[in-house]
Amino acid sequence: MSDHDAIRALIGKSCLTLDDSDFESYLALCAPAYSYCVRVWSPELRKDMIWLEHDRDGMAGVFEALPEHLQRSGRLSRLATVATIEAIGTDQFDVVSKFVVHHTDVEGRTQTLAVGRYNDRVVRIDGVVLLSEREVALETRDLGIGLHVPL
Amino acid sequence: MVARDQSSWDKMPDMPAGHFVSGLVYTDPDIYRDESNKVFSKVWHFACHESEVPDKFDYRVFVLNGQSLFAIHGEDGVIRTFLNVCSHRGAKLLDQPSGNARSITCFYHRWAYNSQGSCTGIPRASGYDDVKKEAVGLREVRTECLHGLIFITLDDGASSLAQFIGPALDRFSDMLTGQPLEVFHYNQAVLECNWKAWHETNMDLYHEFMHVVLRQTQVNAMPMEDRKLIVFDGGHGGSGGDLKAAYDGYDGFAGRGGDVPPLPGMSATDFRFINLFPSTAIISRGTVVRIDTVTPIGPDKALLEMRGLGVKGEPVEHRRIRQKHHNQYWGPFGRNVPEDMVAAESCADSFRNQAGRYQIIARDEKMAGQDDAILRAFYSEWGRRVGRDPGAPVK
Numbered sequence: 001m002s003d004h005d006a007i008r009a010l011i012g013k014s015c016l017t018l019d020d021s022d023f024e025s026y027l028a029l030c031a032p033a034y035s036y037c038v039r040v041w042s043p044e045l046r047k048d049m050i051w052l053e054h055d056r057d058g059m060a061g062v063f064e065a066l067p068e069h070l071q072r073s074g075r076l077s078r079l080a081t082v083a084t085i086e087a088i089g090t091d092q093f094d095v096v097s098k099f100v101v102h103h104t105d106v107e108g109r110t111q112t113l114a115v116g117r118y119n120d121r122v123v124r125i126d127g128v129v130l131l132s133e134r135e136v137a138l139e140t141r142d143l144g145i146g147l148h149v150p151l
Numbered sequence: 152m153v154a155r156d157q158s159s160w161d162k163m164p165d166m167p168a169g170h171f172v173s174g175l176v177y178t179d180p181d182i183y184r185d186e187s188n189k190v191f192s193k194v195w196h197f198a199c200h201e202s203e204v205p206d207k208f209d210y211r212v213f214v215l216n217g218q219s220l221f222a223i224h225g226e227d228g229v230i231r232t233f234l235n236v237c238s239h240r241g242a243k244l245l246d247q248p249s250g251n252a253r254s255i256t257c258f259y260h261r262w263a264y265n266s267q268g269s270c271t272g273i274p275r276a277s278g279y280d281d282v283k284k285e286a287v288g289l290r291e292v293r294t295e296c297l298h299g300l301i302f303i304t305l306d307d308g309a310s311s312l313a314q315f316i317g318p319a320l321d322r323f324s325d326m327l328t329g330q331p332l333e334v335f336h337y338n339q340a341v342l343e344c345n346w347k348a349w350h351e352t353n354m355d356l357y358h359e360f361m362h363v364v365l366r367q368t369q370v371n372a373m374p375m376e377d378r379k380l381i382v383f384d385g386g387h388g389g390s391g392g393d394l395k396a397a398y399d400g401y402d403g404f405a406g407r408g409g410d411v412p413p414l415p416g417m418s419a420t421d422f423r424f425i426n427l428f429p430s431t432a433i434i435s436r437g438t439v440v441r442i443d444t445v446t447p448i449g450p451d452k453a454l455l456e457m458r459g460l461g462v463k464g465e466p467v468e469h470r471r472i473r474q475k476h477h478n479q480y481w482g483p484f485g486r487n488v489p490e491d492m493v494a495a496e497s498c499a500d501s502f503r504n505q506a507g508r509y510q511i512i513a514r515d516e517k518m519a520g521q522d523d524a525i526l527r528a529f530y531s532e533w534g535r536r537v538g539r540d541p542g543a544p545v546k
Binding site: 038040042043044045046047049050051052053058061062064065068069070071072141142143144145146147148149150 | 203211247248249250334335336337338339340341342361362363364402403471474475478482483484485486488489490492493494496
């Protein structure tokens with residue numbers, strides 16, 4: 001499999017595993033030094049905002065706590081399209097993907113919840129490509145009743 | 152009989168007046184119109200924080216009672232508010248939520264206004280015989296600032312902001328003014344519920360049990376009887392003394408507060424809140440402040456605006472930690488606020504078609520613990536202003 005194919009599969013799996021609440025498999029896609037943040041531009045404040053920020057352990061803690069929390073019912077579906085892959089040396093890549101997240105409620109009605117970009121840093125460790133950094137650059141700023149689950 | 156038949160379900164609760172609220176207050180269109188005319192057209196309403204318009208000509212657009220308005224930092228240093236409407240044909244003047252405008256020029260026919268609301272330019276004015284610039288200024292709305300909070304009222308004859316709020320913000324003055332604050336977080340959400348259903352989540356301590364994060368950090372952090380609540384004339388109410396949080400109780404929150412200086416007058420584990428009638432809540436968790444305002448859009452729809460504030464000019468690392476503290480509870484991915492939204496919409500769903508008939512606000516813990524006194528004070532003021540009994544608002 002080419003680097004580009006492997007990276008596309010990695011981005012796709014990151015969506016599928018979160019959609020399926022298979023958090024163990026999601027974390028298996030992440031490098032030990034993984035960092036995750038949701039960044040949003042505020043036209044009201046005219047500055048960037050951070051809405052969520054975790055390292056790998058922090059993400060694991062979020063996932064572990066999820067079953068105890070009150071969440072919006074239904075399912076999320078993340079669809080990402082890789083737009084660019086830029087090699088940084090031999091074992092690092094900057095990857096930009098456009099994504100859309102749909103929410104399907106328990107009656108089966110689907111609505112668009114969010115759109116934005118994944119700005120990912122991907123690294124190759126022992127021949128396997130892994131997510132090293134993910135910045136979720138959200139364009140959507142009204143998430144309705146909110147989320148506990150990272151996008 | 153344990154379960155109830157329809158007549159029992161419909162019957163007014165056998166409780167003292169003020170201890171229950173009819174579900175019609177959330178759904179009835181006539182009540183909604185009364186709220187618009189008798190509450191939101193009359194009260195002082197939180198518009199924004201002064202840090203959102205720090206420099207001359209900075210403006211901030213917002214909505215109240217369905218009307219677009221903007222607050223602008225004038226050339227003379229005074230912050231004023233105007234309807235966001237051109238005097239000429241009614242076009243909206245400012246279409247961005249914030250910005251800086253030395254001159255406010257309508258896109259439609261290029262009529263221009265200054266930061267004091269005067270009309271300063273009418274293209275080809277010679278074509279008008281009976282239009283004078285002096286007579287076509289913007290509609291100014293009364294604006295006052297207290298502790299950095301900018302309030303406006305649509306009622307030209309309203310009493311002063313100080314009279315409206317009374318002493319309700321006194322316990323917040325050190326925190327809000329001891330160091331300059333600034334807004335670092337803003338988000339909004341349109342909720343499928345009546346505006347009061349949201350605001351109740353801020354006034355109702357009893358629902359702490361809904362949140363796992365509060366069950367683990369707050370419910371047992373201090374004896375319930377030591378919690379002091381307070382209500383004020385005008386329907387305001389909040390914590391009378393500081394409540395405590397034990398952040399070590401929740402995984403990932405351990406050490407919270409030891410890593411950044413608390414806000415003036417607070418310790419890192421203090422929790423203080425005030426609800427200002429009708430629809431603003433100010434909540435501080437030691438190191439960070441949240442201000443939320445809910446604005447009606449319709450009987451069954453409300454705009455929620457959430458702000459997070461930290462210390463202006465603080466080191467980047469402190470700001471990052473304060474953001475984290477804010478987001479842990481109150482961010483769109485937080486452990487607390489998204490759950491409140493679920494609750495507000497869930498109740499609305501029951502009352503929408505009168506499946507739910509009444510809600511009970513009868514907890515009496517002598518102004519301690521999880522007393523419903525703040526809710527009762529709110530509905531007492533609501534009833535006074537709207538001219539309806541919250542328990543039987545429709546005859």
